[in-house]
Amino acid sequence: MVRAPCPFLLMDNDQPSTHSDRRRQLQMARSMCWHCQSEVTGEYFCERCVKVQPVSKETDYFTCLGFPRRLTLDPKKLEAKFYELSRTFHPDFYQTKSTDEQAISLSNAAVLNTAYRTLRDPIQRAEYLLALETGSVKDIRTSPPADLFEEILELQDTLEEYRASDRGSDQGHRLHTTLQTEQEALERRKVEMESQLRRLFADWDKLQDAGAATSSAKAERDRILKQMRELLSHRTYINNIVNDLAATIA
């Protein structure tokens, strides 16, 4: 169990060693302490006046939680870091501090919660990374999957038919069986897409670890991001129809 640290102890020169140097480099955007105007060199606290520092709006969630932009994260490590920082920023520890510090701790805690919620889920994590890497999702134009759309709309028709039918009748039973088969097939596709996504996640991490700036690395990056965008979109479409199917025929 890690002891709940008083945030103001963090300014000691022997800071907790969980902060890797690489991470500190990421984190230490040179900026001024809001309180004493000295340069902030610590991570979340001013080393001079010991005041808590706001997490910058520009800080992405990976940096906030001290992880590199990778798509395979150890959930245990992520959770541990989240708990550690949660204690650091928890508003309860700031009740006797100034209003400014209270406000900062509150907003830091809020950012931290969102960051953790986003990175905890592999799909949301990938969506977030895509948004970071491509500016906006719309920057990668993928061709709409016309076949999939046709399929979804056809299924919707069958669903409508089923909803309107007498569930106890032969027709109702027949439709129920059809929809159930479709649902199982779609769920299998979803699983297959998710394993494809995991392969892309691994490709992405490998590329980042290699850190090459060659044109082939750039092409590989674009390929991964584009395929990821496509798979994530298709997965959303399938997910929606599967949920609809499940809710209707349950």
Next chain:
Amino acid sequence: MAYSDKVVDHFNNPRNMGSFKKDEEGVGTGMVGAPECGDVMKLQIKVQNDTIVDAKFKTFGCGSAIASSSLATEWLKGKTINEAQKIKNTDIVQELNLPPVKIHCSVLAEDAIKAALADYQKKTDEQPADTK
């Protein structure tokens, strides 16, 4: 935020729901989707002498998406190709009184119109002139 009466009306009584055969003469099909929310929209137009004589849609999505596409088909009927190009998502937003979180539904409807028009254009361009 509640849906406006117009959205509810289009949702409960969708106009022009259905579809044409894709390969039918004069039919243009637009198929679009919103990856963010998973909505899927299919909008079709039937054109005779440069005028849209009929339009149909099928939408799998929220009430606003259904209302947006339903309204779009109503507006399309009787318009020329050129006039149809001018339909903007903001017109739909205004007519249906869509809240900010639902603006993307109207964008989807505009995309669907554009896609249907483009598909029609492509089909007619490919056709030999004497069969027009």
